[in-house]
Structures are given as C-alpha cells and as structure tokens.
Amino acid sequence: xxxxxxxxxxxxxxxxxxxxxxxxxAAENMIEIQELDFAYGTNQVLHDITLSVPSRxxxxxxxxxxxxxxxxxxxxxxxxxxxxxxxxxxxxxRIQGIDINAPGLDVVDxxxxxxxxxxxxxxxxxxxxDNIAYGLRIAGITKRALIDxxxxxxxxxxxxxxxxxxxxxxxxxxxxxGQQQRLCIARALAVEPEIVLMDEPCSALDPIATAKVEExxxxxxxxxxxxxxxxxxxxxxRVSDHTAFFYLGRLIEFADTRKIFSNPAxxxxxxxxxxxxx
Amino acid sequence: MTTISSHARRARAIERxxxxxxxxxxxxxxxxxxxxxxxxxxxxxxxxxxxxxxxxNVPFLTEPPQTLYVFDYEGxxxxxxxxxxxxxxxxxxxxxxxPATVAYSAGGIWPCIVGTALLVIGSMALALGIGISxxxxxxxxxxxxxxxxxxxxxxxxxxxxxxxxxxxxGFGLFVIFFGWNVSLLAGWFTLGLMIxxxxxxxxxxxxxxxxxxLREGSLALGATKWQTIRKNVLPYALPGILTSSILGIARVAxxxxxxxxxxxxxxxxxxxxxxxxxxxxxxQGVMALPYHIYVVSSKIPQNExxxxxxxxxxxxxxxxxxxxxxxxxxxxxxxxxxxSW
Numbered sequence: 001x002x003x004x005x006x007x008x009x010x011x012x013x014x015x016x017x018x019x020x021x022x023x024x025x026a027a028e029n030m031i032e033i034q035e036l037d038f039a040y041g042t043n044q045v046l047h048d049i050t051l052s053v054p055s056r057x058x059x060x061x062x063x064x065x066x067x068x069x070x071x072x073x074x075x076x077x078x079x080x081x082x083x084x085x086x087x088x089x090x091x092x093x094r095i096q097g098i099d100i101n102a103p104g105l106d107v108v109d110x111x112x113x114x115x116x117x118x119x120x121x122x123x124x125x126x127x128x129x130d131n132i133a134y135g136l137r138i139a140g141i142t143k144r145a146l147i148d149x150x151x152x153x154x155x156x157x158x159x160x161x162x163x164x165x166x167x168x169x170x171x172x173x174x175x176x177x178g179q180q181q182r183l184c185i186a187r188a189l190a191v192e193p194e195i196v197l198m199d200e201p202c203s204a205l206d207p208i209a210t211a212k213v214e215e216x217x218x219x220x221x222x223x224x225x226x227x228x229x230x231x232x233x234x235x236x237x238r239v240s241d242h243t244a245f246f247y248l249g250r251l252i253e254f255a256d257t258r259k260i261f262s263n264p265a266x267x268x269x270x271x272x273x274x275x276x277x278x
Numbered sequence: 279m280t281t282i283s284s285h286a287r288r289a290r291a292i293e294r295x296x297x298x299x300x301x302x303x304x305x306x307x308x309x310x311x312x313x314x315x316x317x318x319x320x321x322x323x324x325x326x327x328x329x330x331x332x333x334x335n336v337p338f339l340t341e342p343p344q345t346l347y348v349f350d351y352e353g354x355x356x357x358x359x360x361x362x363x364x365x366x367x368x369x370x371x372x373x374x375x376x377p378a379t380v381a382y383s384a385g386g387i388w389p390c391i392v393g394t395a396l397l398v399i400g401s402m403a404l405a406l407g408i409g410i411s412x413x414x415x416x417x418x419x420x421x422x423x424x425x426x427x428x429x430x431x432x433x434x435x436x437x438x439x440x441x442x443x444x445x446x447x448g449f450g451l452f453v454i455f456f457g458w459n460v461s462l463l464a465g466w467f468t469l470g471l472m473i474x475x476x477x478x479x480x481x482x483x484x485x486x487x488x489x490x491x492l493r494e495g496s497l498a499l500g501a502t503k504w505q506t507i508r509k510n511v512l513p514y515a516l517p518g519i520l521t522s523s524i525l526g527i528a529r530v531a532x533x534x535x536x537x538x539x540x541x542x543x544x545x546x547x548x549x550x551x552x553x554x555x556x557x558x559x560x561x562q563g564v565m566a567l568p569y570h571i572y573v574v575s576s577k578i579p580q581n582e583x584x585x586x587x588x589x590x591x592x593x594x595x596x597x598x599x600x601x602x603x604x605x606x607x608x609x610x611x612x613x614x615x616x617x618s619w
Contacts, residue, residue, distance in 0.1 A: 077498060084421045112500025122491035124510060135499035138509070184495070191499055 030055040030195060030225040031076060036091035038068075038075060040083065045071050047249045049091070053242075058217060058226045060240035060257065062233060064272065067246040069229045070119075073197050076100075076227065077114040078107050095195070112139065115188035119200040121180040123172030123187075128155075128164050131172045131183055135191035150190050158186035159216050178209025185216065189224075196220065198228040202235065214239050233273055237261050245269045315596075322593025325586050337386050338590055343545065343570070344385030346583055349377035357583065359384030380583045382545070382574050387591050391598070392550055393564030396462060397541060398531050398602070401469035405530075406523060408470070409477030413519075416478070417485040418507055437475035442535040444472040449539035460563040462550075465541025472536055473526045477519075484518025485511060517614040524606040528599050534568040542569035544577065567595045 031053035038046035046068045053059045061069035071080065075093060078100060080086040093100050100110055112135075124131050132151040141147060151168070155161040160182045164175070172183050181201055188196055198217070202210040217226060217239045230236050236243050237257060244254040245266075253260065253269045264270045328335050344360035351373060358366055362384075363377065420426045448468030458464045488511050496506040534542075543563040550564055571591045574584060 079494060079498065082494065082497070108500050108502050111498055116494075116498035118491060118494060118498075120491055122489070122495040124492060124495065125514065134496070134509070135501075138496075138499065138501045138505045187495075187499065 028055045029053060030096065031227075032094040032097075033072075034092045034094070036072075036075070036093060037089035038071060038080075038091075039087055039089055041085035044089065045249050046075075049251050051244060051251055051254055053225065053227055055225050056221060056223070057241040058221045058228060058239050059242045059244065060236035061227065061229045061244050061246060062231075062236045062272075063246035063252075065231070066248075068249040069244075069246045070199055072246070073199055073227060073229050076195070076197055077111050077116055079111075079116065081107065112191050113193050114195045114197060115191065115193035117181070117184050117188055117196065117198045117201045119203055121177065121184050121204065123175070123180050123183050125171065125173060127169045128172050128175070128183060129168040131187050132190045135187060139191060154186040154190040157189050157220070158182045159212060159219075160186055176209070178205045178212060181205060181209070181213060182216065185213070189220075193224065195225045195227065198226065200229050200231060203231060210235070233261075245272060247272070318589060318592045318596060321585065321589035322596075325590030326593050335386075335590075339386055339391070339594070340388050341386035342389050342547065342549075343382040343387065343565075343587070345382070346380040346384035347377040348380065348583065349375040351375055357384075380581065381578045382570075383578075383583045383587050387567065387570060387587070387594060389546060389549060389565040390567045390570040390591065391594065393542070394531055394567040394595075394598070396550060396564055397465050397469060397537065397566055398527055400462060400466035401473065401530050402523060402527055404466050404470035405473045405477050405526060406519075409474050410481050410519060413478050413481035413485055414507060414512075417482045418503065418511070433475045433478055436471075437479070439472075440535075441472060441533050444468055445536040445539050447471075448536060453540055458561060460539070460541060460543065461561045462541060462564060463560040465537050465564075466560075468536045468540045469530045469533065472533065473530055476529075477522055477526055480522025481515070481519045484515040484522070487518060488514045517610045520606055520610040520613065524603050524610075527602050527606065531599055531602065532568055532595075534572050537566055538569055538572070542566045544569070544573045567591060567598070571595065 029052040031051075033049050033051040033053075036046055036049040037044060038049075049068075049072060061073060063069050074080045075088070076095070088101055095110070095114065099105070124134060126134070129151055132154055133147045136147050136150055141150075152161060152165075155164065160179060163179060164170075164183075167174075172180060175183060181204075185196075185198075185201070201217075202213050205213065214235065217228065220226060221241070228236075228240065240257045242254065243257040243260040245252045245260065245264075245268075247268055253264060253266045255265070260269060261273060264273060325338060326335050327333055341359075347356075347358045347360070347363040349356055351370075356366070367373070416426065416429070445468060448464055448471070452458050452464035452467050453460060456464075492510050492514070493506055496510040497503070501509070541563055543565055546563065546565055550559070550562060553559055553562060571588065574587050574591065578584060
C-alpha cells in the first residue's frame, strides 16, 4: 500500500472522482503549505509541514495536545503575529497562490479573507446586531440597509436567525454557550471570507450545541473552505472531508477522512485514532 | 505538661495583646479622621453656612479675598471688608477711625475656586491625553524589550519624585527656560507631569485587563490595530482609567508645592477671564485653593479674624474634592454598567 503522505492527496482526489464532477473546484488547493518550520523563540513547534488544503471542503487537523495543530491554524491568518517571539524559520504558506508572509502583504486584507472562530467563544460585549455589524463597519460600510441585510444573512447562515431575530439588540453575552459560538461564526461569515478557520469550536459546548455547530459546518463547506482543529476524533470523522494528523509538531498523515479512520497508512495515526495514546 | 500549658498561655496572651494592638491602631486612624473632618466641618461651616436664608454664605463663594477692617465706632465693634469700609466711610465722612487691618480675611475665595478648577481641568486633560496614549503604546504596540523595560522603570521612578521637586523642575524649565512666567500653562505641565506616572500605570493595567479574545476576535475580522483598540479595547478599559483619574484629580487639586513657583498667585484682582487678549489666557497666573490656604495660614499674622477664611477655604476645598470624586465614580459606574463579561 502506498503511503498517502508521500502522495499529495489533492493530486489523487480528482483522479479518483473522475473529470466532470459536480464540484470540480475541489480540485483546486486553497492553501498550500510548503516545508514550514515555525518557532516560538527557541522552541520549534512545527517541523517541515507540507500540506495542501482543498477548496470548498472541510479539512480537520487532529492530534494530541501540543502537537502544533492550533499553531499551524493561527499561521494561516497570521494570528501568531500577536506573539512577540513567534517566527517562521523557513518554508512558505500560499493562499490562492499568494505568499501570505511576503513583506508588504496587507495583513488586514488577509484576515478579512481568512475568517477565524476561536476555541473560547468571544462575542464582543455589544448587542447581537452590533457583533455582526462590527466587521462590516470597520470595513467602512455605513449604509444601514446593507448592514441589516448582512446581519440577517449571516445569522441565517449560522442557523441562529430564528432564535435571535426578536432580540437583536440584546447583548451577545445573554446567549447560551452554543448560541454564542454560532454568533461568532455568523460574525466571521458577515465579512464574506473565503476561508474559515475554526479552532476547536465545540470544545466548550454540550452535545446538542455541538451537533448544531457540526451541522452548520457541513452546510458551510459548499461555500467556504473550512479548516477545523479538533480534539474530538468523532467530530473530525463526522464533519471533515480530509484529515491531517499531527504529532509532536510534525504532519504524520494527511488523507481522505474515511481513509484515515478506516485504513490509516501510519502506525502512529492508527494508534492515536484507536485511542492507544494521545 | 506545665511547659505545654505555659506555652499555650503565652500564645493566648500574645493573641489577646495583638488583637488589641490591631484594634487600637484602627481606632486611632478612625479617631484622627473623625477629628479632622469634624474640626474642619464645624469651624468651616460657621463660615460657609449662615443662620438666615439662604443659609449659605454667598459672598464667601462669589467674592475675591479682601482686607478686613476692624475698628470701634460709637461703642460698637465693626468688622468690614474693603468695599464695605469704603461705603461706610462715604456714608460717615465725619468719622475718624483707626482700623486694624487683617489681610485676606474678608470677602471670599471665588478666584481660588476658579483657579483650582482651571488647573485641574488643564492638567488632567494633558495628563490623560499623554498618559493614555503612552499606555496604549506600552500595552498594545510595543514589544517587550530592554528599552521598554527601561521606560517602565523610568515611569515608576517618576512616580516617586517628591512634589516640591516637580515644582522646582517646572519653575526651572517652564517658567524660566521657556519663559512662560508664572502661568496656567506652566502649572498645567508641572501638575500634568507629576500625575502622569499614576495615569500611565493605571491605564496600562486597565488595558491589560481587557480579555485578549476581544482583540483577536476583532483582528480576525480584518480590523486594523487602531480600529481594534478604539472600538474593542479602549471602551472596556475606560472605567479603570477613570478610576485612576479620580485619584489624579484629587491629587492635582490638592498639591501646593508644584504650583507655588509655577502657577499660583497669592493675590490677584482680575478674574482669569478678565484679560485683554485671548492668547494671554494660558500665560496668566491664578489663585488656587491649596495655595490660598497655605498663604492665609502661614503668611499673614494670625489672630481671631483669620480663622474664618482658613477653615472656610479648607471646608470648600474638601467639599470640592469629594464632589469631583463622586462625579468620577458615578461616571465610572455608568460606563461599567454598560458592559459585562
């Protein structure tokens, strides 16, 4: 059996699917990570990561705590810039062919195109409406009608509209944990990003709220490229199309989710998935 | 057995003794505070309040300080202010009297109230403007390096400089070197610099208390750093910054040493708005409450007529500081109630 890690999965997927599929766009890679080494100060946390994230699909990053999956996620919208000691030692990250670490790249524009949902839901201490409108307003949109429309559209996309449509002026803090997280997703969608990064979005949610968010993720992948970091392997199995398994800062295996969970190429992947360590 | 019980007895005696030491120390503080407030409250209210309507000594609050004239006339003892004395002389041109004069002990303290208000407003505006800007730089923009550590140490040291040294510094730099003379501007800068370390430190703490998630959430939506700070950090740090400015106001209003060489006049006849050119406004010296109290308590011969203005001024001064503090607290509570996390 050929190890999938040696064969770029995106090169193999179109061949498997045949030429005229309903989603030919999936053949494109939205994000190309090349031989990335990343460190916090002298502590190197990512080693030689090469990975291609396909468009309009859900890619899950799994692995035990401290394996670097969140760090890699935060590299994709340069959130690590906020950490003083963070530095990319070598390698590159390209999004739609553009090197996002190139000098002179507009980070603000990058982050508008690459939205992020955080592990701990972080609604702003503002009304639900203002939470969603925030991204539009900072982008300079002032027309009330446009904002109204975007608020409703993003709340509908996040499957939250029916629950909050009568209390848009209530503080986002008044919502339940699951609703807060979906509010954060709606907020990220409002600025119409191309990619949505999710950092363990369900780790603080109960099973019912988790199910709602997962259902939402499945719906969103028709329009967005989604990268999700999760501790929960069942979740990766349920929502993702592709799964990358990380261990100690290295990418161990990257393949179709079904493949990873049914027939992993690497022993470490199998051990982790079957719960023998991690 | 005996050793244990004697040990236990000693422990119990120490316990009882210390309990009383702590308790008495607290009562001592309470007694001092009560004495000060009662003394100023009772003696001051004799000046500030009256027994006849409107029960408030309006001239004391609205007139400038005047010289008090004390004399006997036709068996009556008269105590008249400057203006009253001149009116009285006009009404009794034939009278020949030898009045004793007591400086500043008649009239009121209106120019001092105005002067102190102007000093507080200007220096706080200056200190908050510079202080919050620099706190934003330190907590939001700067990377932690050796230079920034040095800056922080410098700020902490600045907080320990005695106020009289600030006064001398302001005198040397602003009054003499910049040639601003004794003026509001020199006072603003001297007081502002004095309070700056407290404002910076407190503002920085308030900024750091804002959860990092709010910054990340905002940046992740494509906000610039400044948009994030202005819309999603500063509003939530403001209650804390206001708290620090409350203490700042009380201190700026109360300090005598920094303004005695830089901004305060012992006596000035014109009010701050009685100026010929608008540009003169910031280059005029003013009377100020703490300096006035200092002058009437130690620069003029003391007698039974001087107490009135001393305690009256102290009473008004305490009241004003309390009022400012109360306003700031209310403002803070209102800002705070609008947010919660």
